[in-house]
Amino acid sequence: MPSIREPPPPARSASAPGCAPGPSRSANSRRSSPPPAWVEHDPEAIWASVLSTAREAREAGGPVAAIGITNQRETTILWDRDTGRPLHNAIVWQDRRTAPLCEALIAEGWADRIAERTGLLIDPYFSGTKIAWLLDHLGAREAAEAGRVLFGTVDSFVIWRLTGGRVHATDATNAARTMLWDIRRGEWDAEICARLGIPLAMLPEVRDCAGDFGETDLLGGRIPIRGVAGDQQAATMGQACFRPGMMKATYGTGCFALLVTGAEMVRSRNRLLSTVAWRLGGKTAYALEGAIFVAGAAVQWLRDGLGLIASAAETQALAEAADPAQDVVLVPAFTGLGAPWWDAEARGALYGLTRGTGRAEIARAALESVAFQTRDLWAAMRRDWAAAAAPRTAAPEDAAAGVLRVDGGMSASDWTMQRLADLLGVPVDRPVVRETTALGAAWLAGHAAGVAPGPEGFAETWALDRRFEPAMEETERARRLALWDEAVGRTLTRR
Structure with a gap:
């Protein structure tokens, strides 16, 4: 095979607005108007x-x-x-x-x-x-x-x-x-x-x-x-979620949650994915996965699309200042809805707008949409896990199986993580090392090279930064979840 030469200077990214190539163009050509939903x-x-x-x-x-x-x-x-x-x-x-x-x-x-x-x-x-x-x-x-x-x-x-x-x-x-x-x-x-x-x-x-x-x-x-390893599986290993029943969620542009099921593949009854968590030494471990297409991308939309904020850091203060009497709900189906809905034709919608709605309420709705979507994944995964016939190595009293471990850029937002714990009704653990995707890839390489321990030894190095405990009253939690469920129901194109 030929040797690889130095790459040319990087071209302008085709993901930037207005520069996606057409079907018959070369990789370096551009179109002025990319078709909708092409990335x-x-x-x-x-x-x-x-x-x-x-x-x-x-x-x-x-x-x-x-x-x-x-x-x-x-x-x-x-x-x-x-x-x-x-x-x-x-x-x-x-x-x-x-x-x-x-x-x-x-x-x-x-x-x-x-x-x-x-x-x-x-x-x-x-x-x-x-x-x-x-x-x-x-x-x-x-x-x-x-x-x-x-x-x-x-x-x-x-x-x-x-x-x-x-x-x-x-x-x-x-x-x-x-x-x-x-x-x-x-x-x-x-x-x-x-x-x-x-x-x-x-x-x-x-x-x-x-x-x-x-x-x-x-x-x-x-x-x-x-x-x-793919990014979400690398993050799962970086979070030391090696025991069946453990679950992590990574918040970047989208959100991806994995619940490890172990040696047996669990077939979802709730429109989740069954996937490979890792394969080590020729042995495969499986997981249930749910994908949220828009998480951090909702904040980017506030900044770049609407011009409501200058930076993502502003959203926490806005969410805290939002009028609690206003029930503004954002369903961020900009490119369809992912798990557990899988509606490719759904598009985003804002519900509950009034004359008093301002950027604070919309910013809160954007952050809260991430927690609402995670709740849908958590509930579906726990139903699948409870119904699975596969033998489990995680005992029911294993505390780690009732906790969500989080990482990625949005996990730095204390407000979002607290609202996540409130709407899930379970503790949310944020680790000291939040770049768990890179950590998981580094551990794999080190393990294969003989300079890093096996899964159990690596799990002992995981360290907690902060635990967010649920603080919302159950009646308020139920009320807000009902608002979300109604909004999603109105947005879906597939009933």
């Missing part, structure tokens, strides 16, 4: 950022035992095997352009088969339909069948670049998010791939999360790559 990134900009950041870290630190990689999971990239160049911009997990294909799959009766094998619901969120769309619109299916076009999520693309094209691989957590991977059998599903017209030759090899992903010589000397 793309420039793979070369991603690579340039990864390489420059890794080099800065290498120069600032001491010896490196191994590299760990974590990434946006479903974001999809196709590239040329010979040149290593992307065929198109990366289609991001938030992108909804494949909704018609998903509807066709559902109409054809694929929903149960895909859920049983992959643990996923049919939705544009996942990589499978994104790959099919790219192959169709780039006319690249014949080249893919010949093995000249490769697919990968961001981790796989970065591994390819770091190793100079010697390794085309991913880990089990990322494979589990493609809608193409049989999570029980641990292999690509030939039947699903055939229906979508996706050649098996273009798919990466799937390896353990802590394992051998090759070496790189781009950072000074030869450094092994030994840890890979």
